[in-house]
Amino acid sequence: MFAPVYLDHNATTPADAAVVDAMLPWLSLQFGNPSSRHEYGRAARRAIDHARRQVAAAVGAQPGEIVFTSGGSEANNLLIKGAAACFKPGILAVGASEHPCVIKPAEQIARRGWTLHRLAVDSEGRIDMDAFAAVMALKPKIVSVMLANNETGVLQEIELLAAMARRAGALFHSDAVQAVGKVAVDFRQLNAAGVQALTLSAHKFGGPKGAAALVMDKRVDLEALIAGGGHERGLRSGTENVAAIVGFGVACELAVQRCAEVAPRLLALRERLEERLLKLGAIVFGRAAERLPNTVFFAFPELDGETVVGQLDRAGYAIASGAACSSANPEPSHVLRAMGVGPDLARGALRVSFGSGNTPEQVNGFLDALQTTVARLRQLTAMAV
Numbered sequence: 301m302f303a304p305v306y307l308d309h310n311a312t313t314p315a316d317a318a319v320v321d322a323m324l325p326w327l328s329l330q331f332g333n334p335s336s337r338h339e340y341g342r343a344a345r346r347a348i349d350h351a352r353r354q355v356a357a358a359v360g361a362q363p364g365e366i367v368f369t370s371g372g373s374e375a376n377n378l379l380i381k382g383a384a385a386c387f388k389p390g391i392l393a394v395g396a397s398e399h400p401c402v403i404k405p406a407e408q409i410a411r412r413g414w415t416l417h418r419l420a421v422d423s424e425g426r427i428d429m430d431a432f433a434a435v436m437a438l439k440p441k442i443v444s445v446m447l448a449n450n451e452t453g454v455l456q457e458i459e460l461l462a463a464m465a466r467r468a469g470a471l472f473h474s475d476a477v478q479a480v481g482k483v484a485v486d487f488r489q490l491n492a493a494g495v496q497a498l499t500l501s502a503h504k505f506g507g508p509k510g511a512a513a514l515v516m517d518k519r520v521d522l523e524a525l526i527a528g529g530g531h532e533r534g535l536r537s538g539t540e541n542v543a544a545i546v547g548f549g550v551a552c553e554l555a556v557q558r559c560a561e562v563a564p565r566l567l568a569l570r571e572r573l574e575e576r577l578l579k580l581g582a583i584v585f586g587r588a589a590e591r592l593p594n595t596v597f598f599a600f601p602e603l604d605g606e607t608v609v610g611q612l613d614r615a616g617y618a619i620a621s622g623a624a625c626s627s628a629n630p631e632p633s634h635v636l637r638a639m640g641v642g643p644d645l646a647r648g649a650l651r652v653s654f655g656s657g658n659t660p661e662q663v664n665g666f667l668d669a670l671q672t673t674v675a676r677l678r679q680l681t682a683m684a685v
């Protein structure tokens with residue numbers, strides 16, 4: 301099979317070979333239901349307990365603080381809707397650049413009597429501290445701000461924000477889906493600052509799709525989204541996806557072991573890429589902010605992002621655009637719009653996100669292909685006017 305160079309690790313990552321090996325028995329001979337009282341069941345339960353310890357250890361949490369879910373999207377929905385169900389309607393505040401799986405549930409509860417505030421970000425994508433303080437003065441009940449943005453890679457000052465939210469009496473959640481494996485994530489330290497819940501997702505760091513967790517301070521009250529047999533401390537019923545959870549545990553262990561070695565390599569790739577992008581006339585979004593080491597979000601004025609992605613795909617490079625293509629009419633990225641980027645430039649957005657397998661040679665090859673593509677498209681654009 302023709303295998304293009306994969307530069308889209310914020311979308312998903314290839315599962316590590318050790319992860320696949322660990323999962324396979326749970327898809328064949330070890331098929332027991334973890335709730336069964338015989339040896340098949342007990343073996344599956346032990347595997348889940350082990351994975352729970354691995355996930356907890358990776359983020360400095362206690363095993364009892366891990367609630368397994370089917371994905372980061374479910375974990376974010378569980379936190380927002382589950383917490384809202386335990387309060388009388390009040391104010392809910394979420395970052396304007398959050399992933400849709402935070403924004404949409406927030407909008408859903410806003411239709412049920414809550415007041416939703418979208419926390420403004422500055423031109424680099426960082427939460428605007430004055431605007432944040434103003435919203436905290438209104439005493440919100442739930443606040444959610446992501447640790448790292450999936451499009452720009454911009455990192456938020458989570459401990460500072462959480463401390464402000466705690467002083468306001470709010471429950472503070474952070475979506476850390478893009479952070480694990482790229483920067484250190486320590487729930488104990490975050491929890492001490494005021495973060496009460498954190499979302500993780502296995503497929504963003506070498507684990508399988510369909511396994512994720514809400515890491516949560518046990519003092520937080522949540523109503524389950526999925527009620528039934530009372531799995532996961534009653535917070536998420538349903539027979540556990542044993543193989544995926546086992547893979548999640550192994551991926552966590554590997555991600556933490558490798559982070560210190562991988563992160564500087566990713567950063568070197570990012571710097572190599574950005575240096576040449578700027579020379580080619582690209583605008584790099586969030587460049588002045590602290591960012592994930594693996595992510596570059598950029599645009600060439602006048603060029604359409606989707607077109608560039610298509611041409612690079614044909615040239616053998618898999619990257620992402622910044623458009624949320626949910627319909628025939630791709631909307632420009634809401635993250636860039638929140639940062640004050642105009643719709644025309646936002647439609648040009650392109651995202652490269654590196655993974656541990658990428659090399660400097662691949663980046664050079666990509667840059668050559670990009671340079672050729674940009675020159676060709678610029679020529680076509682010039683001819684059209």
Ligand SMILES: Cc1ncc(COP(=O)(O)O)c(C=O)c1O
Nearest residue numbers: 371372373399450475477478501
């Ligand atoms: C920041 C962020 N949060 C949540 C999610 C959703 O995670 P999942 O794909 O596991 O549902 C994603 C996935 O793209 C993400 O980037």
